[in-house]
Amino acid sequence: MALFGERQTFLGRLSPADRDALRALGAERAFPAGGPLLREGDGGSHVLVLLTGWSVVWVATERGGRVILGLRTVGELVGEMAALDPHHPRSATVSAIGPVRALSVPGDRFRRFIAQRPHVAALVMAQLADRLRGADHERLALASLTVLRRLCGRLVELADRTGRPAGPGAGGGPVTIRPPMAQSDLAAAIGATREAVAKALRLLREQGLVQTGPGTLVVLEPEPLRLLAEGLEPPERAH
Template identity: 40%
Template sequence: MNSGQDAGTFADTGWGSPLMPNSSAARWPSRSLLGAMSPEACRELLGLGVRTRFEAGDVLLREGDTDRHVLVLLSGFAKVTARVENGEESLLAVRVGGDIVGEMAAMDGAPRSATVAACGTVDARLLRHDLLRGLLVRRPEVHLVLTGIVADRLRWANRRRLDFRGYPVKVRLARLLVELATSYGRPTERGPEIGCRLTQPELAALTGAAETTIHKGLRELRRSGLLETGYGSTVILDLPRLRRLADLPPDD
C-alpha cells in the first residue's frame, strides 16, 4: 500500500478532473456513495484524508482490527470476506469504485466485522473517522446517502438469506447476476458489463451453492443467450429475460 498526504483540497490532489462524477472518463455506479452525491459534496469529500493505492492481494481492512478509518474507493474493486465458525473464509460482497468501506467501525467503534482485499489495483481516499463524522455534520445530504447505502447492504444480506431458502440455485445465480449488473454494470452496446471478475468458487459462496452447480448454471445461461463470459468480465446479453428467470419484477 502506498499513501501520500496532500494539501487538503480536491484541486490539489493530483487526481485531476477524471474523478469528478460528471466526467466522461469516470462514471461511478449511481447506487454507490460517490455516484449518489452531488458534485460539490464529492469535491469536499475527495479533499479530505490521504490518497492511497493498493495492489492486488493487499488488505484494505482486516477482520477483528480496531482501527476506525474509512476508505472511499475511487477505482478498481475489492472483495469483502469473513471467517465462519468452521474457520473457512466466506465471500460476502464485492465493492467497486465509488463505494465506501469500513463505515460501520467508523460509526460505532466496534472491531472490523470483515476483511476487505484488493483485486487488482485500487485507488482510494483514506479518511479518519473524525473527518467522516465532521463531513456528515456539515453536509446532511451525505449523511442521508450513507444511511441509504447501509440500508441497501442490510437488505442485500437479508435477500441472500431468503434466496438460499426459497429458490433453486439457477434462480439464485440469476438474481445475483442481476444485482451485480444493476449495481455495478457498465453500459455497452451488447448489454451491461460486470467488470469485476468473480471466480466460480466465489459465485458459489455468494449464492450458497456447490461450485459444480454454478459451473452448470453458467453454462446453461450462456447457451440460453443470456450472458457471455470472458476474461475479467461478464456481459448480460438479455437483462429483461434474466430478470424474469430470477423471479424479479421488470426494471422501470
Template identity: 40%
Template sequence: MGERWSAEAVAALRSVSTARRWRAGAVLFGVGDRSDHVLLIRSGRVKVWSMTARGAEAVLAIRGPGSVVGEFAAVDREPRGATVTALGPVRADVVSGAEFRRFLHRHPEVMFGMLAGVVARMRESDRYRVEFASSGVAERLARLLLELSREHGVLDSLGRRSIAITLSQAELAAAVSASREAVARVLRELRESGAISTQRRGITVLREELLVALADDS
C-alpha cells in the same frame, strides 16, 4: 458515493484524505481490525467478504468507483466486521476516522444519506434471506449475474454487458452460498442456452431476458 453526496461534500472529504494504491489481491483491511479509517474508491473494485460459522467464504458486496468503504467502523469505532480485498488494482482516498466523524457533523445530509443506505442494505438482506429459502442455485446465480451486469457491466457495440470484475467460480459460489461444482454446472447450462458467454474470469450477458426468467422462476 450516491446521489445524496453533493460535489461540495465530496471535495471537502477528499481535502482531508491521503491517496493510496493497492495491487490485485491485496487486503485493504481485515475482519477484526481495530482501524477506523474510511476509503473513497476512485478506481478499481473491491470484494467485501466474511467467513461463515462453517469456515466458508461469504461474499457480502462488490464495491467500485464512487463507493465509500469502511464507514461503519469510523462511526461506531468497533472492530471491522468484514474483510475487503482488491479484485484488481485499486486507487482510493483514505480518510481517518476522526476526520470522517468531523465531516459527518459538518454535512448532516451525508449522515442521513448513510442512514438511508443502511436501511436499504437491511431491506436487501431481508429480501435475500427470503429468496434464499425459496430458490435453488440456478435462480440465485441468475439474480447475482443480473445484479453484477447492471451495476458493473460494460456495454459493447452490440448492447451486451460484460461484467467488469473478475470473479472466479469459487467466488461466485461463495456469493450464492453454493458449491463450486453446482455453480460450474449452472454456468455450463447458461452458456448452452445462449444466456451468457464466459471468458477467463469474465462473463458477458448475451440474453438478459433468459436470466430474468430464471431469476423469477422461484
C-alpha cells in the same frame, strides 16, 4: 436481490464543496490487485472512499471459505460502520479486484465531518439502510430460491452494474461482465457450492444464455436470465 445493486454512490451525492472538504480530511492510498483494503476483525476506524477500481466485501466462514457480501466501486464508501462504532472491530474484509485507489479518512475526522453536515449523515444512514435491506433479501433468497435462480439473479445484477456491450449496438445484446468473477466467487456470492454453480452454469451455456472461459464471463441473453431469476419460463426461441 440487491447485493450488487447500489446505483447512486456516496461521493456522487455530495456537493462539490462537501467533496472538497472530505478530500482535505484524508489522503489517497493505492492498493494492489488482490490486496486487502480493510480486514475483518481489525480495530481501525478509518473509512475509505473508492476513487478507482473495484473491491469485494466478504466474511470468512468457520470452514475456511468465504461469503461475498457485495461489490464496491468508484464513489462508494467502505468501512463506515467501524467509524460510526469505533469500539467494535471490522465486520468484514474488503479486497481489491485489480488496482484500487481510495481516499482514507481517519474515523474521528469522518465523524466530525458528518456531525457538521446533517445532510451527509443522512446519506450515510441511507447507504446503511440500503445494504441492510440487501442483506434481508439475501437471507430470503438463500431460504427460498434454487441455486439456478440465485445465480441468474446475480448474473443479471452483475451485467446491469458492471457489464459492457460485448459487440456493436446497445441494449438487449450480449454483455461482458467486468471484472469477471471466478466460479468460486460466484458460489460465495450466492451461498452455494462451486460444484452447484458449475452445474448451473453448464445448463445456462447449453441454453445459449451465457458464455464462460478463462477470465471471461458473458451474458448472451439478459432478458431470459431475468425471467429465470423470477421463476418464470423464458419463451421458446427458434433454433
